[in-house]
Amino acid sequence: MVPTLDGFAFWLRATPISEAIRVLPWLWPLGEILHFVGLCLLVGVVGFFDLRLLGLFRQVPISAAWSLVPWGKAGFGLAALTGVTFFVGAPDQYVNNVAFYFKVVFLIIAGANAVFFEWAYAAKVTRNDIATVAPRTLKTIAVVSIVSWFFVIYWGRMLPFVGNAF
Amino acid sequence: MMEVLAALEGSGFGTWLRESGSIWAYPAVLTLHTMGMGVLVGASAVIDLRLIGFAPQIPLAPLGRLFPIMWTGFWVNAITGVALFVADATTKGTTTVFMAKLAIIVVAVIVLFDIKRRVYGANATAVVTPGARALAAASLALWFLAIATGRYMAYV
Numbered sequence: 001m002v003p004t005l006d007g008f009a010f011w012l013r014a015t016p017i018s019e020a021i022r023v024l025p026w027l028w029p030l031g032e033i034l035h036f037v038g039l040c041l042l043v044g045v046v047g048f049f050d051l052r053l054l055g056l057f058r059q060v061p062i063s064a065a066w067s068l069v070p071w072g073k074a075g076f077g078l079a080a081l082t083g084v085t086f087f088v089g090a091p092d093q094y095v096n097n098v099a100f101y102f103k104v105v106f107l108i109i110a111g112a113n114a115v116f117f118e119w120a121y122a123a124k125v126t127r128n129d130i131a132t133v134a135p136r137t138l139k140t141i142a143v144v145s146i147v148s149w150f151f152v153i154y155w156g157r158m159l160p161f162v163g164n165a166f
Numbered sequence: 167m168m169e170v171l172a173a174l175e176g177s178g179f180g181t182w183l184r185e186s187g188s189i190w191a192y193p194a195v196l197t198l199h200t201m202g203m204g205v206l207v208g209a210s211a212v213i214d215l216r217l218i219g220f221a222p223q224i225p226l227a228p229l230g231r232l233f234p235i236m237w238t239g240f241w242v243n244a245i246t247g248v249a250l251f252v253a254d255a256t257t258k259g260t261t262t263v264f265m266a267k268l269a270i271i272v273v274a275v276i277v278l279f280d281i282k283r284r285v286y287g288a289n290a291t292a293v294v295t296p297g298a299r300a301l302a303a304a305s306l307a308l309w310f311l312a313i314a315t316g317r318y319m320a321y322v
Contacts, residue, residue, distance in 0.1 A: 033317045036203070037310060044208020045215075048232075057228050064223035071215060150201070157200050161193040 009091035021089030028089070031082040038082065039153065041075025046114075046145065053142035055135075063128045099162040103155035110148035117141050167259075174255040184253040192253065199246040203316075206239030207309045210278060217285065217294050217302035226294070230286045236278065263322055267315035274308035277301055 012018055021027055045068050051057060052065040087094055094100040121138075124130050130138065174180055183191045209232045216224050251258050258264045284290060284298045 029318055029321050032320070033314045036200075036313045036317055039200075040204050040207040040309070040313070041211060042208075043204035044211045047205070047208060048212050057231065059228040060224055064221060064225070067223055068212065068215065068221040071211075071220070153200060153204065154197055157197040158189075158193060161189065 005091075005095035009095040012088060012091045015088075018088050018091070021085055027085070031085050035079050035082040035086075038075040038077070038079030042072050042079065043149065043153075045069060045072030045075065046149070050142040050145045053138045055139070061128055062130050063126050066122075066125045094159075097159060097162070099155045099158040103152055103159070106148045106151040106155060110145060110152055113141060113144045113148060117145075168256070171255040171259040174252045177252065179249075180252045180255065183249060192250075195246050195249050199243055199250060202239045202242035202246060203313070204239075206236050206243060207313070209236045209239065210305055210309060213281065213285075214302040214305045217281070217298050218306075219294075219299070226285060226292070230282075233282055233286075240275070258319070261319065261322055263315050263318055267312060267319065270308055270312045270315060274305065274312055277305045277308060281305065 048057070049065050049069055049072070052060055052062060057065065121130065121133060124133060175184075182188075183195065186192075213229050213232055215221065216226065216229060281298060281301050284295065284301070
């Protein structure tokens with residue numbers, strides 16, 4: 001017997017906030033639009049910074065590329081906020097959806113990778129002192145970022161097809 | 167017109183994409199369409215934000231190399247978009263919101279070309295002109311509308 005989150009989903013779905021999310025007819029489409037806007041900002045800005053770490057756009061100082069990253073974080077925030085809204089509104093379509101768990105796994109990898117970079121290298125990056133860091137480390141972080149965000153999008157897109165979410 | 171749309175939708179390819187249930191059919195094409203969007207709109211947003219005045223430390227010249235990346239995203243989405251249209255031609259070909267989405271993308275791509283001409287063309291200046299700045303803001307607004315109409319198509 002595999003433990004499931006059915007009980008939690010049942011409880012969450014019955015809360016007034018969950019009901020409110022389902023009742024407002026414009027909220028879900030608006031949330032989807034903002035979820036995709038956030039996705040674009042994240043892919044564009046963080047992808048650009050990753051490519052810089054990989055050695056492209058060398059004429060752009062690394063600190064300059066980094067100064068755009070708050071926009072990528074804002075995009076992530078927008079996608080996370082709307083994503084949580086979807087989950088609270090219809091938890092039952094996620095808790096038994098294998099695509100959802102894959103998406104969460106890749107979100108954790110992407111998030112841990114980003115937090116590690118921030119913790120270990122953000123100060124060096126702002127000082128343009130990154131030349132002291134082994135290029136292989138930076139390239140590994142960039143590749144992990146690109147690959148894990150790719151799979152976050154892939155499994156997000158698979159939610160309605162592998163599982164049953166809309 | 168309706169016969170053409172029905173023929174497209176009923177074609178072998180349209181039927182396979184829509185009904186085969188294969189993960190390589192509709193899901194894969196839709197995923198590529200999402201990735202293409204992220205690359206095209208995301209790369210465009212980087213240039214737009216810079217032109218509007220954010221991250222002024224980023225030199226403009228090297229950002230010109232984002233254009234081939236954007237065209238890649240554009241062509242991925244043009245091809246996957248045609249495929250997705252064929253699969254649901256009678257619905258998509260008759261809804262206003264789809265026509266609006268197409269029109270918005272046409273204008274967005276024209277704006278993209280104009281930004282390229284003004285900022286990276288032969289007569290380009292090193293400083294960002296108010297015109298280029300306005301185009302960048304228009305570009306962001308148009309991509310937002312393209313996403314909004316595209317997403318909204320799932321609800322009509």
